[in-house]
Amino acid sequence: MTTVASFTATTTITSSSLQSESQCIPCDPGRVCSGSGLTAPNGLCAAGYYCRGSAYTDKPRDGGATGDFCPKGHYCPEGTGEPNTCIPGSFNNVTGLDYCFDCPAGFYCVDGEIPLACPRGRYCPGNTTAAQPYCPRGTYNPDFGMVYESDCRPCLGGYYCDTLGATEFDASLNNTGVGKCSPSYYCKSGVNISTPTSDTTSGLGGPCPVGHYCPEQTEDPDMCPMGTYRDVELGADVSDCFPCILGHYCGSMGLANATGPCDPGFYCLYGSSDATPTGADASKGGPCLVGHYCPQGTSYPLACPAGTYNNVTGVDACFECPASYYCPENITDYTGYPCPEGHYCPNGTTGALEFPCPKGSYRNLTRGVSQEDCFACPPGFYCGGEGLSLPTDECDQGYFCVVGAWSAQPSEYDNFTVGDCLCPSNVTGGQCQPGYYCPQGSHEPVACTEGNYCATPGLYTVTSQCKAGYYCDRGASIEDPTDGITGNICPPGRYCGLGTGVDQPRCPLGTFSNQTGNQVVSDCTNCTQGYYCGSLGLTEPTDKCAEGYFCPTGQEISSPFPCAQGYYCPAGSHEMIHCPSGTYQDETAQGTCKTCPSGTVK
Structure with missing residues (x-):
């Protein structure tokens, strides 16, 4: 039986044909090989540890030969081979953690x-790394451990701060980035430029607004004082405030335009602050002066125009001049200013000579209305111009002037005759016509006097005496008239x-x-003999001579000469007739003879 070799617990076998231990592979980093004869790692390094x-x-706790507690400043999740450095903005101040804080x-x-x-x-703010955000321009921060941008203190009013991360606010130090706000601008708070505008600063500040002025280091714009205004930005000094315009008043501070027009009855000069100035400061205006008027918005009192007057202050219209x-x-x-002679003055008259009495009239009194x-020019006179206080003079000789004549030689009525009853109302006179004469100052033509004639127009005296053999009544125009009106041939x-x-x-x-x-008295015929002419102007004898009388030619009574004794005179006798034989007359003034008695001698 073949004996199989056993490998250490820190290695693994990857092949079945290994001949010696040296052929075993060390356990992978982050892995654990906790037994013998392993063909692969059989675990992960625990969280909070690292396994190299x-x-x-x-x-492991071998001081790092194969691993150890995760060190400070690191974190070791499960399966860590080498400790992971805490990422910027995090930290770990203890060992054996698999995470960082x-x-x-503020850190x-x-x-x-x-x-x-x-x-x-x-x-x-939290998780801040080495690249701490700077306090923005317009702010500063003198303290450690500030968290928010809002913890940066705004640059104080009247100043600007143009440095990022400013730590001090000290305008006396050149290296702090602090300076005074420029004239014509205001720096309320947090301003980062000496001439702030809406485009150049996020702080409170800007161009000096209308109605205000901003000297250097202005925090709050100063209002233009009462009586002034400013209608454009960037005022730097109170002198940049404009005096209130003429005719208007600026009744409050900080105005961009005048408050309004001066009240009626008052006038407002430059810089007026009251719609009804009292006049205490004459340079600013006051109540309208006498002799003047002030409508709304008056800058200087307006002189009352001719035809008006004003005797009180504070009015907006003058009074109409009264008539006369x-x-x-x-x-x-x-x-x-009474209306002078020769003129009349209705209401509102502007001058003494504005309304002259027209030609043909005059006025010798003042205060005509x-x-x-x-007054119409009186008869016989003419008023030859306008504005007369007396008639100019008498009408010229050869002319007549009725009422209202304006010429010394009027011509409107040159055909005036004695038969005219009335002159038309517009007639002022005319030239004397034939049959009339007009001495200087005539108010009507004078009919040519009896016994004279006036032959031509324009006479101021008669032409001559009427011709012998004719008589002339008044108004004769020829020397031998025959019309029976102005004269005729001498009658019988x-x-x-x-x-x-x-x-x-x-x-x-x-x-x-x-x-x-x-023509002459000798042209009258002696009364016919036997007749008498007993009255004047006879065209034939009055009658026969009376019985008992005789009338030679030219007798004027019926019994001029009595018949003598022995004669008789029948009516109409122009001489005595002897009594015939057988008659006698022993009386005078008998028209017949007596018969002789019987026995007398006949």
Whole structure:
């Protein structure tokens, strides 16, 4: 019988043809060969141990020749051949473990054995390795053992911190990365740049906002004071705040635009902080001044325009100038501006000469209200321009001026005749027409006087006397009129010398005339013999001479000459007639003779 050799417990046999022990294979690392004659390892190294090879127990303790407790800084799971170093961010400070502990928060682990306190300027969450995260720019950390990024202290207000992992905040040290926030910017907290913007910092900071200004080292932007505003970013100084615009007020701090327009009745200069400034600071505005008005949004008081006035402060509209006064621009009292003579002033009159009385009128009083207060130029005068306080002068000779004439030689009514009853309302006068004359200052044409004629237009006196043989009534325009109205040929019983009027001289007593056109008294015929002409202006004898009388030619009474004794005078006798034979007459003024008595001589 063949005897089979037995191999040690630390080896295995892989072939049946082995000749010696030296041909046995050492047990594999991480494996255990715990018996003899093994053809393969029959176990795994126990957890917490490592088995380098040739191990015959799963928990070797030979100081590492074949294995041992898993050392500190390592971990050994079941079947470990060589201890595994704890991975960065973990550690193991005891032996015989098959795992490593997570590096605790606030520490970092680099050798796998002892956690180290997180250094200043960094923070260490759990499992931190040697590459501890830096506190970001804008922060710093002066302490050990910080865990979170939030444990990094934000850079203080007014400053920036531009270094990663800053450990100190000391603006006096050049190497700490700390500096003052630049003018025109603010650095509230955690700012990493001197001119922060939304794109360049994760901290609280940025360009100085509208309505504010930011000098160097600004933490919180300073608000522009009342009375100012700023409508753009990046203000650096209070002087960068703009005075509130004219006509507006800035009633609170930190404004990007004016609060609103100045209230009606007030004016707001640059920098006003009140919608109703009191005027205590005259440079900022105040109540509207007398003589001015201030609508909403007024920058400078507006002078009351001509035609208005204002005698009180704080109004947004001026008062209309009352009638009978005029108001120049910018006045407070209208009573010193009464409407002058020659003018009238309705409500709202702007100037003394704005409303002159029209030509053809005048006004010799002040404080006229309307055109009706202008007096029509009186008859015989003309008012040749506007704004007269008295008529210009008398109407020119040869012309007449009715009420309201504006020319010394008016022409509207050149065809005026005595037959006209009324002048049209728009007529102011005209040139004297034939049959009339107009002395200077005439208010109407004067009919040519009796016995004269006025032959041409524009006369200021008569042309001449009427022609002999004619008479002229008033208004004659020719020397020998025949119309029976302005004159005619001298009628029978009359005579008309030069310049005879309507009362033509009558043929005297003892005469008559039955002819027209007599010129002189001699043109009257002596009364016919036997007749008498007993009244003036006879066109034929009055009657026969009275009985008992005789009338030679030219007798003016019916009994001028009595018939003598011995004569008789029948009616119509122009001489005495002897009593015929057989008759006698012993009386005078008898129209017949008496018969002689019988027995007398006949």
